[in-house]
């Protein structure tokens with residue numbers, strides 16, 4: 206057990222009044238009646254102030270790939286703040302983002318050789334959308350402004366991402382935010398795909414939804430398609446065999462850019478650096494965040510193909526080519542954290558480790574295939590979901606009930622809708638995977 210006083214060199218911060226902090230994506234009133242706080246974390250565990258030790262089966266929020274409390278990252282951040290805490294990012298540079306971009310390009314598939322830095326996945330998504338629209342315009346194709354997303358997708362909460370994504374609850378409060386957006390149907394189908402191990406065999410033809418949208422809007426008006434190669438936040442929706450390949454071909458055929466949102470799948474979740482490598486499908490851009498710094502310091506990035514970068518840079522020899530950027534783009538401290546993180550991934554060969562653990566994870570999660578009340582079990586790499594039958598009207602979802610009881614028994618899981626999702630740190634052991642699903646099994650058998 207780690208004493209947080211040793212880790213921080215001081216007493217943990219304790220709030221006096223919970224009302225001041227307006228919590229994100231949280232039922233504030235309910236939380237503040239019955240708060241749950243985390244005080245410290247190490248390895249694959251987190252700990253509450255009253256000493257409850259939680260096995261973290263979700264890597265925080267899909268981000269702590271190398272486990273919590275990595276000293277190498279803490280040291281790199283400490284050294285960086287001492288040397289250069291901040292430097293302006295516009296019209297002047299420092300070594301960090303150049304070095305980090307080189308490292309990312311070396312790991313990225315094919316032509317994805319250029320990194321634009323942001324501070325979050327949401328910002329990466331909006332950056333990629335703007336990049337796509339501006340790229341077409343620079344090439345004299347200014348009518349291509351439409352963005353095609355997909356139902357049951359999550360692309361963060363900024364205006365582009367929330368519009369392109371397909372989660373009603375995240376949009377209803379705001380109405381239509383970005384014009385010129387349409388959506389493919391999602392790929393999940395309980396009838397033909399339930400209990401698939403890895404990619405479902407059926408469903409590649411769902412990519413043809415794009416043809417219907419081309420027919421409706423005209424490809425001359427469409428800038429880009431953005432999808433998560435595996436949808437994470439809506440319950441691990443694994444692409445059917447051949448789907449991504451077909452979508453890639455259709456985008457190429459119609460001059461539409463393909464953006465993979467790899468905020469969740471990047472950095473080893475499927476056993477490769479990127480899902481693009483895993484599926485052997487190369488998009489024109491990849492959006493990243495989370496695992497880029499192992500969750501330690503906020504950072505996101507867009508990886509863009511050379512042909513995109515060169516179009517921008519060749520468009521002017523003297524003035525700003527892309528009117529976009531953040532005060533903290535390529536922040537020195539985030540870069541130091543990211544470089545230390547990439548070093549850990551490489552030194553500990555964590556992506557290969559994920560790949561080695563994936564069959565055991567698959568076997569373990571599919572032990573629930575025949576459980577009463579379980580409607581589907583899905584998995585790929587080290588991510589998976591267990592979907593329960595819908596609750597009787599007015600009742601809480603079974604996933605939320607199981608999650609709450611697991612928490613009391615020392616297991617941190619995540620409920621999204623009717624599904625319980627799992628995405629442990631890549632440092633997890635086989636025994637700890639067993640512990641996750643043993644706990645879930647005992648809870649399910651009682652509830």
Ligand code: PLP
Pocket residue numbers: 324325326327328330359360361362433437438466467468469494495
């Ligand atoms: N894109 C995907 C696929 C995500 O899962 C998320 C967050 O979970 C985001 C974008 C948004 O990232 P952030 O919360 O860092 O803005």
